[in-house]
Amino acid sequence: MQCFVAAHAVTFLGIAAFTQLCGLTLYSVVFPRVPAVKAYRLKAMQQGSLTVSDDLAVAGVKKESKVLILPTSMKEIC
Secondary structure, three states, X not given: OHHHHHHHHHXXXXXXXXXXXXXXXXXXXHHHHOHHHHHHHHHHHHOXXXXXXXXXXXXXXXXXXXXXXXXXXXXXXX
């Protein structure tokens, strides 16, 4: 009975590891090529997300360097 349980545990762990590997492959290879994902990440990068900037740099998308000066008071906004 113990061999039966151990065999099922190893099978479960094998399937779980394979599923994780498939997900990792999709995230790193397939998703960066999807236009909707590119647009979302580009918008997030423009809003200042450093993590997305790193993801896009790995994918080969370069950001134009522009300096954005934000107003320091409400008087400058109006």
